[in-house]
Amino acid sequence: MNALTRAERALVESTEPSVTFTLNGREVSAQPGENLLKVAQREGFDVPHLCYKDGLDPAGNCRACMVEIQGERVLAPSCCRYPAQGMTVQTDSERARRAQRTVLELLQSDMPEAEYTRHNELDEWSARLDVGKPRFAPRERVAADLSHPAIAVNLDACIQCTRCLRACRDEQVNDVIGLAQRGDAARIVFDMDDPMGASTCVACGECVQACPTGALMPARDAALAVPDRQVKSVCPYCGVGCQLTYNVKDNRILYVEGRDGPANHERCV
Numbered sequence: 001m002n003a004l005t006r007a008e009r010a011l012v013e014s015t016e017p018s019v020t021f022t023l024n025g026r027e028v029s030a031q032p033g034e035n036l037l038k039v040a041q042r043e044g045f046d047v048p049h050l051c052y053k054d055g056l057d058p059a060g061n062c063r064a065c066m067v068e069i070q071g072e073r074v075l076a077p078s079c080c081r082y083p084a085q086g087m088t089v090q091t092d093s094e095r096a097r098r099a100q101r102t103v104l105e106l107l108q109s110d111m112p113e114a115e116y117t118r119h120n121e122l123d124e125w126s127a128r129l130d131v132g133k134p135r136f137a138p139r140e141r142v143a144a145d146l147s148h149p150a151i152a153v154n155l156d157a158c159i160q161c162t163r164c165l166r167a168c169r170d171e172q173v174n175d176v177i178g179l180a181q182r183g184d185a186a187r188i189v190f191d192m193d194d195p196m197g198a199s200t201c202v203a204c205g206e207c208v209q210a211c212p213t214g215a216l217m218p219a220r221d222a223a224l225a226v227p228d229r230q231v232k233s234v235c236p237y238c239g240v241g242c243q244l245t246y247n248v249k250d251n252r253i254l255y256v257e258g259r260d261g262p263a264n265h266e267r268c269v
Contacts, residue, residue, distance in 0.1 A: 017032070018030060018031050018032060019083050019084060019085045019087075020085060020086075021083045021084065021085065021086060021087040021088065021089065022087070022088040022089065023036075023039060023040065023043060023045070023089050023090075023091070024043075024045055024089070024090055024091055024092060026043065028043055030082075030083045033082075034082070034083075035058065035078065035079055035080065035081060035082050035083075036067060036076075036078035036079075036081050036082070036083055036089060036091075037049060037052060037065055037078040037079045039083065040067075040078060040091050045091050045092065046091075046092075046128060046129075047065050047067065047078055047091045047100075048064040048065060048100050048103075048104060048125040048128070048129060049062070049064055049065040049078075049079055049125075050062040050064050050107070050121060050122060050125070050159060050161050050212050051064075051079070051161035051162060051163060052065065052079035053163050053210060053212075055171065055265065055266065055267070056163060056166045056167060056170065056171070056210070057166060057170060058079045058080050059079075059080075059161070059162050059166065060077040060079055060080035061160070061161065061162060062103065062107075062159065062161050063077060063099075063103050064100055064103045064104060064107075064125065065077055065078045065079050065100070066078070066096055066099045066100060066103070067081075067089055067090065067091045067096050068089070068090045068091075068093045068095050068096045069081075069087060069088070069089050069090075070087075070088035070089075070090075071088075075095065075096060075099055078091065097129070100129060101129050101130075101131050104122065104125055104126045104129060104131045105126075105131050105132075105134050105135065105136070106134070106136060107122055107159050108122065108126055108131065108134045109134035109135075109136040109137065109138050109139075110138055110139045110156075110159070111123075111156075111157060111213070112141065112154075112156040112157055114154075114156075115214065115224065116152070116154050116157055116213070116214025116215070116217050116221075116223065116224070117211075117213070117214030117217055117223045117224070118223065118224060118226070120157075120212070120213050120214055121212035121213065122159065122212065122213050139184070141156050142155040142156040142158075142187075144156070145195055145196050145197075146219070147195035147196055147197030147198060148195075148196040148197040148201065148203070148219065149197065149203075149219065150203045150205070150218065150219055151196060151201070151203065151205070151207070151208055151216060151217070151218065151219060152216070152217050152218065152219045152220075152221075153196050153215070153216060154214060154215050154216075154217065155187065155188060155215055156215075157213045157214050157215040158187070158188055158213070158215035159212070159213055159215075160179065160186060160187075160188065161212060162179060163210040163211060163212060164177050164188065164207035164210050164211055164215075164216055165177045165178065165179060165188065166210070167206040167207050167209070167210035168206060168207050171206055171267060172204055172206045172267075174200070174201070174202060174204070176190055176191060176199055176200050176201045176202075177189070177190060177207060178190075178191075180193060188215075205218075205256065206267060208255075209257060209258060209266075209267075218254065218255040222254040222255045223254075223255060225249055225254050226249070227247035227248055227249050227254055228248065228249050228250070229248050230245050230246065230247055230248070231245070231246040231248055232244075232245055232246075232259065233245070233246055235264075240263045240264075241261065241262075241263045242258065242261060242263050242264035242267070243258070243259040243260070243261030243263070243264060244256050244257065244258060244259060245257045245258075245259050
Protein backbone atom coordinates (compact mmCIF):
# COMPACT_ATOMS: atom_id res chain seq x y z
CA MET A 1 0.00 0.00 0.00
CA ASN A 2 1.07 3.58 -0.47
CA ALA A 3 2.28 5.56 2.55
CA LEU A 4 -1.00 7.49 2.69
CA THR A 5 -4.35 5.76 3.13
CA ARG A 6 -7.03 6.39 0.51
CA ALA A 7 -8.91 8.64 2.90
CA GLU A 8 -5.74 10.67 3.54
CA ARG A 9 -4.99 10.90 -0.19
CA ALA A 10 -8.56 12.05 -0.86
CA LEU A 11 -8.18 14.76 1.78
CA VAL A 12 -4.92 15.97 0.22
CA GLU A 13 -6.38 15.88 -3.28
CA SER A 14 -9.44 17.87 -2.20
CA THR A 15 -7.21 20.82 -1.28
CA GLU A 16 -5.11 20.73 -4.46
CA PRO A 17 -5.97 23.02 -7.40
CA SER A 18 -6.69 21.62 -10.87
CA VAL A 19 -3.93 21.93 -13.47
CA THR A 20 -4.03 22.81 -17.16
CA PHE A 21 -1.77 21.09 -19.65
CA THR A 22 -1.59 20.09 -23.32
CA LEU A 23 -2.65 16.57 -24.29
CA ASN A 24 -2.25 15.53 -27.94
CA GLY A 25 -2.35 19.18 -29.01
CA ARG A 26 -5.46 19.97 -26.95
CA GLU A 27 -5.51 22.10 -23.82
CA VAL A 28 -7.15 20.11 -21.03
CA SER A 29 -7.64 20.33 -17.29
CA ALA A 30 -6.89 17.61 -14.76
CA GLN A 31 -8.68 17.31 -11.46
CA PRO A 32 -6.68 16.77 -8.26
CA GLY A 33 -5.42 13.20 -8.04
CA GLU A 34 -6.23 12.43 -11.69
CA ASN A 35 -3.41 10.67 -13.53
CA LEU A 36 -2.56 11.09 -17.21
CA LEU A 37 -4.32 7.87 -18.15
CA LYS A 38 -7.61 8.96 -16.58
CA VAL A 39 -7.44 12.36 -18.27
CA ALA A 40 -6.74 10.70 -21.64
CA GLN A 41 -9.70 8.35 -21.16
CA ARG A 42 -11.97 11.25 -20.25
CA GLU A 43 -10.84 13.19 -23.33
CA GLY A 44 -11.48 10.23 -25.64
CA PHE A 45 -7.88 9.16 -26.35
CA ASP A 46 -7.07 5.45 -26.49
CA VAL A 47 -4.11 4.47 -24.32
CA PRO A 48 -3.57 0.72 -23.84
CA HIS A 49 -3.35 -0.40 -20.23
CA LEU A 50 -3.36 -3.81 -18.57
CA CYS A 51 -2.01 -3.58 -15.02
CA TYR A 52 -4.18 -0.54 -14.25
CA LYS A 53 -7.75 -1.06 -13.04
CA ASP A 54 -10.12 1.40 -11.42
CA GLY A 55 -10.35 0.75 -7.69
CA LEU A 56 -6.84 -0.71 -7.40
CA ASP A 57 -3.73 1.26 -6.52
CA PRO A 58 -1.59 1.76 -9.67
CA ALA A 59 1.45 -0.49 -10.11
CA GLY A 60 2.88 0.66 -13.45
CA ASN A 61 4.48 -2.70 -14.16
CA CYS A 62 3.02 -3.70 -17.56
CA ARG A 63 4.37 -0.60 -19.36
CA ALA A 64 1.61 -0.73 -22.00
CA CYS A 65 0.44 2.82 -21.25
CA MET A 66 3.68 4.66 -22.00
CA VAL A 67 3.33 8.27 -23.20
CA GLU A 68 5.76 10.94 -24.35
CA ILE A 69 6.27 14.08 -22.26
CA GLN A 70 7.97 17.02 -23.89
CA GLY A 71 11.44 17.70 -22.49
CA GLU A 72 11.83 14.31 -20.82
CA ARG A 73 14.36 11.78 -22.04
CA VAL A 74 12.33 8.63 -21.36
CA LEU A 75 8.69 7.69 -21.80
CA ALA A 76 6.41 7.67 -18.77
CA PRO A 77 3.70 5.23 -17.63
CA SER A 78 0.53 7.29 -17.78
CA CYS A 79 -1.18 5.29 -15.01
CA CYS A 80 1.46 6.41 -12.48
CA ARG A 81 2.22 9.88 -13.77
CA TYR A 82 0.27 12.96 -12.77
CA PRO A 83 0.08 16.10 -14.90
CA ALA A 84 1.84 19.32 -13.99
CA GLN A 85 0.89 22.85 -14.96
CA GLY A 86 1.98 23.57 -18.54
CA MET A 87 3.09 20.01 -19.29
CA THR A 88 2.88 18.80 -22.92
CA VAL A 89 1.96 15.14 -23.36
CA GLN A 90 1.48 12.92 -26.42
CA THR A 91 -0.20 9.55 -26.09
CA ASP A 92 -0.15 8.71 -29.81
CA SER A 93 3.22 9.99 -31.03
CA GLU A 94 5.29 7.62 -33.17
CA ARG A 95 7.63 6.91 -30.26
CA ALA A 96 4.82 6.29 -27.76
CA ARG A 97 2.85 4.06 -30.13
CA ARG A 98 5.94 2.04 -31.01
CA ALA A 99 6.57 1.38 -27.32
CA GLN A 100 2.92 0.48 -26.69
CA ARG A 101 2.79 -1.95 -29.60
CA THR A 102 6.09 -3.57 -28.65
CA VAL A 103 4.89 -4.23 -25.11
CA LEU A 104 1.65 -5.76 -26.40
CA GLU A 105 3.57 -7.89 -28.91
CA LEU A 106 5.93 -9.18 -26.22
CA LEU A 107 3.00 -10.10 -23.98
CA GLN A 108 1.16 -11.75 -26.89
CA SER A 109 4.17 -13.99 -27.57
CA ASP A 110 3.59 -15.67 -24.20
CA MET A 111 -0.14 -16.20 -24.65
CA PRO A 112 -1.42 -19.76 -25.20
CA GLU A 113 -3.45 -20.84 -28.21
CA ALA A 114 -6.33 -21.73 -25.90
CA GLU A 115 -8.84 -19.06 -24.92
CA TYR A 116 -10.02 -18.85 -21.33
CA THR A 117 -12.28 -15.79 -21.48
CA ARG A 118 -14.46 -13.98 -23.99
CA HIS A 119 -13.02 -10.63 -22.85
CA ASN A 120 -9.24 -10.87 -23.05
CA GLU A 121 -8.06 -7.28 -22.61
CA LEU A 122 -4.65 -8.04 -24.14
CA ASP A 123 -6.32 -9.33 -27.32
CA GLU A 124 -8.66 -6.35 -27.41
CA TRP A 125 -5.86 -3.79 -27.12
CA SER A 126 -3.71 -5.67 -29.63
CA ALA A 127 -6.54 -5.54 -32.16
CA ARG A 128 -7.15 -1.83 -31.55
CA LEU A 129 -3.48 -1.00 -32.09
CA ASP A 130 -3.15 -3.41 -35.03
CA VAL A 131 -0.51 -5.60 -33.38
CA GLY A 132 0.17 -8.57 -35.65
CA LYS A 133 1.57 -12.02 -34.97
CA PRO A 134 4.42 -11.81 -32.42
CA ARG A 135 7.98 -12.09 -33.71
CA PHE A 136 9.30 -13.40 -30.40
CA ALA A 137 9.68 -16.95 -29.14
CA PRO A 138 7.06 -18.07 -26.61
CA ARG A 139 7.86 -19.06 -23.05
CA GLU A 140 7.64 -22.61 -21.76
CA ARG A 141 4.05 -23.66 -21.18
CA VAL A 142 2.71 -23.68 -17.63
CA ALA A 143 0.42 -26.47 -16.41
CA ALA A 144 -3.09 -25.53 -15.31
CA ASP A 145 -4.10 -25.71 -11.65
CA LEU A 146 -7.65 -27.06 -11.45
CA SER A 147 -7.54 -27.97 -7.76
CA HIS A 148 -10.04 -25.29 -6.71
CA PRO A 149 -13.75 -26.13 -7.01
CA ALA A 150 -14.72 -22.63 -8.18
CA ILE A 151 -11.65 -21.03 -9.80
CA ALA A 152 -9.49 -22.33 -12.65
CA VAL A 153 -5.85 -21.19 -12.62
CA ASN A 154 -4.35 -20.93 -16.11
CA LEU A 155 -0.98 -19.30 -15.52
CA ASP A 156 0.05 -19.84 -19.14
CA ALA A 157 -2.17 -16.79 -19.76
CA CYS A 158 -0.70 -14.77 -16.87
CA ILE A 159 1.05 -11.49 -17.77
CA GLN A 160 2.02 -10.79 -14.13
CA CYS A 161 0.10 -7.53 -14.07
CA THR A 162 -0.54 -8.20 -10.34
CA ARG A 163 -4.16 -7.06 -10.53
CA CYS A 164 -5.19 -10.31 -8.82
CA LEU A 165 -2.56 -9.78 -6.12
CA ARG A 166 -3.71 -6.23 -5.38
CA ALA A 167 -7.37 -7.26 -5.43
CA CYS A 168 -6.68 -10.05 -2.93
CA ARG A 169 -4.31 -8.08 -0.72
CA ASP A 170 -5.62 -4.51 -0.82
CA GLU A 171 -9.34 -4.89 -1.60
CA GLN A 172 -10.27 -8.14 0.13
CA VAL A 173 -7.37 -8.10 2.62
CA ASN A 174 -7.04 -11.89 2.34
CA ASP A 175 -3.38 -11.81 1.22
CA VAL A 176 -3.51 -15.26 -0.35
CA ILE A 177 -1.95 -14.30 -3.69
CA GLY A 178 1.70 -13.31 -3.98
CA LEU A 179 4.46 -12.89 -6.56
CA ALA A 180 7.41 -15.25 -6.09
CA GLN A 181 10.90 -15.47 -7.62
CA ARG A 182 12.53 -12.85 -9.85
CA GLY A 183 13.20 -12.22 -13.55
CA ASP A 184 11.90 -14.82 -15.99
CA ALA A 185 11.23 -17.19 -13.06
CA ALA A 186 8.70 -14.80 -11.48
CA ARG A 187 5.22 -16.24 -11.07
CA ILE A 188 1.96 -15.82 -9.19
CA VAL A 189 1.66 -18.13 -6.17
CA PHE A 190 -0.97 -18.91 -3.55
CA ASP A 191 0.16 -18.86 0.10
CA MET A 192 3.45 -20.82 0.25
CA ASP A 193 3.26 -21.87 -3.42
CA ASP A 194 0.36 -24.22 -2.67
CA PRO A 195 -2.22 -25.41 -5.20
CA MET A 196 -5.06 -22.89 -5.12
CA GLY A 197 -7.46 -25.54 -3.85
CA ALA A 198 -5.19 -26.23 -0.86
CA SER A 199 -4.58 -22.55 -0.06
CA THR A 200 -6.43 -20.28 2.35
CA CYS A 201 -8.47 -18.81 -0.56
CA VAL A 202 -12.07 -18.10 0.50
CA ALA A 203 -13.40 -18.12 -3.09
CA CYS A 204 -14.58 -14.52 -3.00
CA GLY A 205 -13.90 -14.19 -6.75
CA GLU A 206 -12.27 -10.76 -6.57
CA CYS A 207 -9.13 -12.03 -8.32
CA VAL A 208 -11.20 -13.52 -11.14
CA GLN A 209 -12.98 -10.23 -11.67
CA ALA A 210 -9.62 -8.41 -11.72
CA CYS A 211 -7.78 -10.70 -14.16
CA PRO A 212 -7.48 -9.21 -17.68
CA THR A 213 -6.50 -12.32 -19.65
CA GLY A 214 -8.31 -15.37 -18.24
CA ALA A 215 -5.41 -16.63 -16.14
CA LEU A 216 -7.92 -16.78 -13.27
CA MET A 217 -11.40 -17.73 -14.36
CA PRO A 218 -14.53 -19.49 -13.12
CA ALA A 219 -14.04 -23.25 -13.14
CA ARG A 220 -15.45 -25.53 -15.85
CA ASP A 221 -14.97 -22.93 -18.64
CA ALA A 222 -18.01 -21.00 -17.40
CA ALA A 223 -16.52 -17.70 -18.61
CA LEU A 224 -16.50 -18.95 -22.23
CA ALA A 225 -20.24 -19.64 -22.25
CA VAL A 226 -22.56 -16.85 -23.39
CA PRO A 227 -25.26 -16.18 -20.78
CA ASP A 228 -28.82 -16.00 -22.07
CA ARG A 229 -29.87 -13.60 -19.31
CA GLN A 230 -28.55 -11.56 -16.40
CA VAL A 231 -30.25 -11.33 -13.03
CA LYS A 232 -29.52 -8.44 -10.69
CA SER A 233 -29.50 -9.44 -7.07
CA VAL A 234 -27.92 -8.92 -3.65
CA CYS A 235 -25.34 -11.21 -2.07
CA PRO A 236 -27.03 -13.43 0.56
CA TYR A 237 -23.85 -14.06 2.58
CA CYS A 238 -24.21 -11.27 5.16
CA GLY A 239 -26.21 -8.12 5.81
CA VAL A 240 -23.89 -5.60 4.11
CA GLY A 241 -25.91 -5.67 0.89
CA CYS A 242 -23.33 -6.10 -1.88
CA GLN A 243 -25.03 -5.86 -5.26
CA LEU A 244 -24.32 -8.66 -7.73
CA THR A 245 -25.23 -9.73 -11.25
CA TYR A 246 -25.83 -13.43 -11.89
CA ASN A 247 -24.96 -14.52 -15.43
CA VAL A 248 -27.38 -17.36 -16.21
CA LYS A 249 -27.63 -19.90 -19.02
CA ASP A 250 -30.29 -22.61 -19.18
CA ASN A 251 -31.42 -21.65 -15.67
CA ARG A 252 -27.93 -22.31 -14.29
CA ILE A 253 -25.62 -19.67 -12.83
CA LEU A 254 -22.44 -19.50 -14.90
CA TYR A 255 -20.60 -16.84 -12.94
CA VAL A 256 -21.24 -13.81 -10.76
CA GLU A 257 -20.04 -10.22 -11.17
CA GLY A 258 -20.10 -7.36 -8.69
CA ARG A 259 -22.31 -4.35 -9.48
CA ASP A 260 -21.59 -0.74 -8.60
CA GLY A 261 -23.61 -0.65 -5.41
CA PRO A 262 -22.95 1.64 -2.42
CA ALA A 263 -21.64 -1.25 -0.31
CA ASN A 264 -19.28 -2.92 -2.79
CA HIS A 265 -18.57 -0.60 -5.78
CA GLU A 266 -18.28 -3.46 -8.33
CA ARG A 267 -16.38 -5.72 -5.97
CA CYS A 268 -17.57 -9.33 -5.82
CA VAL A 269 -18.13 -9.32 -2.05
